[in-house]
Structures are given as structure tokens and as C-alpha cells.
Amino acid sequence: MTSPSLLFARMRETAPLVQCITNYVAMNVAANVLLAAGASPAMVHAEEEAGEFAAIAGALTVNIGTLSPAWVAGMKAAVAGATAAGRPWVFDPVAHFATAFRRQAAAELLALRPTIIRGNASEVIALGGGTSAGKGVDSGDPIEQAEDAARQLALAKGAVVAVTGAVDFVTDGARAVRIPGGSPLMPKITAMGCSLTALVGAYAAIAPDQPFEAATAALVTFAVAGESAARDASGPGSLAVRFLDALHGLTAADLEAGGRVLAA
Numbered sequence: 152m153t154s155p156s157l158l159f160a161r162m163r164e165t166a167p168l169v170q171c172i173t174n175y176v177a178m179n180v181a182a183n184v185l186l187a188a189g190a191s192p193a194m195v196h197a198e199e200e201a202g203e204f205a206a207i208a209g210a211l212t213v214n215i216g217t218l219s220p221a222w223v224a225g226m227k228a229a230v231a232g233a234t235a236a237g238r239p240w241v242f243d244p245v246a247h248f249a250t251a252f253r254r255q256a257a258a259e260l261l262a263l264r265p266t267i268i269r270g271n272a273s274e275v276i277a278l279g280g281g282t283s284a285g286k287g288v289d290s291g292d293p294i295e296q297a298e299d300a301a302r303q304l305a306l307a308k309g310a311v312v313a314v315t316g317a318v319d320f321v322t323d324g325a326r327a328v329r330i331p332g333g334s335p336l337m338p339k340i341t342a343m344g345c346s347l348t349a350l351v352g353a354y355a356a357i358a359p360d361q362p363f364e365a366a367t368a369a370l371v372t373f374a375v376a377g378e379s380a381a382r383d384a385s386g387p388g389s390l391a392v393r394f395l396d397a398l399h400g401l402t403a404a405d406l407e408a409g410g411r412v413l414a415a
């Protein structure tokens with residue numbers, strides 16, 4: 152398995168261009184997270200250009216947080232462009248279970264075969280057809296309860312599934328790992344998960360043929376930077392600032408020393 156620290160070093164060397172279609176809440180946060188990590192974000196979603204742009208980006212990420220019909224059209228155009236160009240794409244099904252419009256959009260996007268799916272426990276349980284306690288964008292379920300759903304979803308969709316929470320879980324249906332770390336304050340900052348999805352895209356651009364390793368590396372990066380930032384944060388506000396600084400200051404050696412990937 153290519154280690155997170157090696158992929159991180161490659162990201163710093165190559166600054167991959169990542170096309171992020173994400174929500175209004177996350178756009179600024181996610182772009183700053185990618186820049187701090189060493190990638191190059193571009194928030195490009197219009198139907199007229201999203202597919203064309205996908206061919207020049209190293210990877211695409213699609214997050215349905217603040218959907219409208221025009222955005223769905225842009226997402227589908229982008230996925231078509233990425234697929235035609237052989238680029239990986241990452242799907243973040245924010246609160247997909249909440250309304251009929253979201254359910255429909257999520258089902259249509261899922262049918263377009265994402266390379267990696269990244270969601271919180273409630274989103275992954277519901278995507279697997281189970282009943283989740285989620286009501287909106289925040290998870291209402293413990294992560295352990297999403298592990299089986301994640302495995303099944305990975306097998307059914309031929310995708311790598313990354314579920315986040317107190318201890319993250321990544322599976323391709325056959326292999327699985329758990330990644331501890333981070334901080335309980337992280338879910339108190341909006342768009343942390345959406346930004347993580349964007350970072351999964353950055354690693355997928357680095358290792359397009361190793362989506363399991365790419366997703367794992369992104370979760371490890373967040374776990375190490377989040378843990379370090381939380382050490383002297385006094386609340387979500389200072390954590391948000393310190394998290395960006397921690398990401399920016401992160402080295403491959405820090406990931407090597409602090410990253411924990413446990414067999415599951």
C-alpha cells in the first residue's frame with residue numbers, strides 16, 4: 152500500500168488541479184483547505200463549462216450540499232467530462248435522504264459510478280438502504296453502525312467508501328481500515344467534511360489507480376492536522392484557523408510519525 156506520507160509528498164511536489172463542485176457553505180473553506188494542503192482548487196460548476204474543465208483537472212469532486220436543478224446539470228456534465236477523460240471522481244452525498252429532490256439527484260449521480268464515496272455515518276447508512284438517524288447535514292449515527300453499510304455499498308457500486316466520524320473507516324468491499332485521530336471539535340466547524348471530500352479528490356488526482364490509498368491518505372491528513380490543531384484551540388473558531396495553519400505546516404515526516412491506519 153502506498154503510504155499517506157508518500158502521497159502527501161507527491162502532492163506538495165505536483166500541486167494537482169482539483170475541480171470541486173461543492174456547496175455555497177463549503178466553497179471558500181474547501182478551497183483554503185486544498186491550498187494549505189498543497190493542491191490547486193478550482194470551483195467550476197456551470198453546465199456550459201464543467202465537462203470541459205473536468206478534462207484538464209486531475210480529479211473531480213461532487214458535493215450536493217446546496218443543490219438546485221442547474222447545479223445538478225453541471226454535476227452531470229462534469230462527471231461525463233471526467234469519465235470521458237479517465238479521471239477519478241469523488242461523491243459527497245450531503246443529506247441525500249432528506250428530501251425527494253436530493254434522493255433523486257443522489258441516485259442519478261450514484262448511477263454514474265463515482266470512484267470514491269465520502270460521507271458521514273448517517274449518509275452512508277441511508278445510501279446503503281438502511282434507516283439512519285440523520286435529519287440534515289450532521290450525522291446522527293455512531294460510525295461503527297455504518298461499517299457494514301459501507302462494505303455493502305462499496306461492493307454494490309464498485310467504489311471505495313470512506314465514512315467519517317470519531318474513528319474513520321475506509322473500504323473497497325474487500326480491504327478495510329480504521330483511522331483514529333482528529334478532534335471532537337471538528338464536526339463543530341461547518342464544511343469540514345465537505346473540505347475533506349475535496350482533499351480526497353486531490354489525493355485521487357495523485358493516485359488515480361489507487362482510490363483506497365488516496366481516500367486513506369486524505370483521512371490520515373485530516374486526522375493528524377486536526378489532532379495537532381486541537382491541542383491548543385479553545386473552540387471551533389480558533390480550531391478552524393489552527394487547522395489551516397496545521398495543514399500548511401504539515402510535513403511527510405509528521406504524517407509518517409503521527410498517522411495511524413489500523414486494519415479493520
Ligand SMILES: Nc1ncnc2c1ncn2[C@@H]1O[C@H](COP(=O)(O)OP(=O)(O)OP(=O)(O)O)[C@@H](O)[C@H]1O
Pocket residue numbers: 245270271272288289290315316317318319332333334335336337338340341342343344345346347370373374377
Ligand atoms: N468525534 C470526532 N472525533 C474526531 N474527529 C472527528 C469526530 N467527528 C468528526 N471528525 C472528523 O471531522 C472530519 C469531518 O467529518 P464529519 O463526519 O464531521 O463530516 P460531515 O458530517 O460530512 O461534515 P460536513 O457535512 O459539516 O462537511 C473528518 O476528518 C472526521 O474524522
Ligand SMILES: Cc1ncsc1CCO
Pocket residue numbers: 174176177216217245288341342345
Ligand atoms: C450547513 C450546510 N447546509 C447545506 S451544506 C452545508 C455544509 C455542511 O455539510
Ligand SMILES: [Mg+2]
Pocket residue numbers: 245270271288344345
Ligand atoms: Mg457532509
